[in-house]
Amino acid sequence: MVDCINGPGPQLKSIACLRKNCILLELNSQESATWIRDTPNRNAFLEKLGGTAMIKDRQYSIVIPFLPITTDLDSPDTLHRMENKNNIQTGLILCIKWIKDPTKHSPTQKVAHALTFITLPDTANHLLRDGFYWGLDRLCPYKDKREPIQCLKCQRTGHLAKDCKQMEDMCGLCTLPHHVQGCTSLTRVFCVNCQNDTHPSNNRQCPDFIRHCNTLHDCTLENRMPYFPTSEEWTQVELPPCPLDSIKRTRPPPNPFATQGQLRQMTLGEAMNVHTHIPK
Numbered sequence: 001m002v003d004c005i006n007g008p009g010p011q012l013k014s015i016a017c018l019r020k021n022c023i024l025l026e027l028n029s030q031e032s033a034t035w036i037r038d039t040p041n042r043n044a045f046l047e048k049l050g051g052t053a054m055i056k057d058r059q060y061s062i063v064i065p066f067l068p069i070t071t072d073l074d075s076p077d078t079l080h081r082m083e084n085k086n087n088i089q090t091g092l093i094l095c096i097k098w099i100k101d102p103t104k105h106s107p108t109q110k111v112a113h114a115l116t117f118i119t120l121p122d123t124a125n126h127l128l129r130d131g132f133y134w135g136l137d138r139l140c141p142y143k144d145k146r147e148p149i150q151c152l153k154c155q156r157t158g159h160l161a162k163d164c165k166q167m168e169d170m171c172g173l174c175t176l177p178h179h180v181q182g183c184t185s186l187t188r189v190f191c192v193n194c195q196n197d198t199h200p201s202n203n204r205q206c207p208d209f210i211r212h213c214n215t216l217h218d219c220t221l222e223n224r225m226p227y228f229p230t231s232e233e234w235t236q237v238e239l240p241p242c243p244l245d246s247i248k249r250t251r252p253p254p255n256p257f258a259t260q261g262q263l264r265q266m267t268l269g270e271a272m273n274v275h276t277h278i279p280k
């Protein structure tokens with residue numbers, strides 16, 4: 001396959017097999033990537049591969065927080081207006097979509113986070129550095145990084161709900177056995193991951209979540225970089241690991257729905273009281 005590339009110096013640096021009959025090609029330089037994007041070179045390359053393969057360019061995804069939910073993200077006109085407003089060449093924003101299903105937005109919600117796919121790293125980097133202008137607002141996008149996976153059934157990190165061994169849902173807010181959307185425990189909060197009663201299980205400041213993020217950052221170099229690295233030096237900065245508070249375990253708060261018939265711990269005094277009422 002390396003022989004397929006016979007342009008002015010471009011070379012393959014690595015090849016990795018992905019799912020669905022895809023392969024990921026890493027070229028040796030920015031110039032090589034530009035070379036293969038050129039239509040005649042691209043066609044010649046694909047022809048050498050048998051003519052049935054296609055090249056899908058890399059997309060650079062960034063998160064735009066606090067976008068008004070009245071924004072019509074399905075309209076091509078919205079994309080054009082976003083490109084104009086931010087001095088971006090037409091067609092460089094491939095698409096933008098809400099991260100959370102819009103039908104699940106709360107009735108009082110005014111803004112939501114959106115994921116934007118951009119074709120050039122330079123464009124994505126300028127938005128990350130200078131902000132994303134929309135309406136009268138300057139929003140502060142951030143890179144869509146790999147994050148630890150968390151099970152929506154048992155709330156623990158490291159696996160997905162489809163692989164969960166737990167039989168019942170555990171609430172992400174209060175850890176009682178119900179789905180988080182039906183949670184009515186207004187005062188009870190507990191994190192199953194660090195066993196602490198100051199935050200729910202999906203809290204991004206949870207020391208256990210930060211510890212998993214730091215482990216992921218150690219093995220994924222781009223996760224430590226706030227920009228998409230290019231030949232420009234300012235895009236090559238790396239962030240230090242997030243500061244990590246020590247994990248302080250607490251007891252789970254009492255279950256506000258426990259009835260008298262359910263088992264609960266008794267004090268010694270209660271136990272003696274029970275003993276004295278045993279019928280003779």
Ligand SMILES: [Zn+2]
Pocket residue numbers: 151152153154155156159160161163164165166
């Ligand atoms: Zn699970």
Ligand SMILES: [Zn+2]
Pocket residue numbers: 171172173174175176178179180182183184185
């Ligand atoms: Zn709950």
Ligand SMILES: [Zn+2]
Pocket residue numbers: 191192193194195196199200201203206207208209
């Ligand atoms: Zn926690």
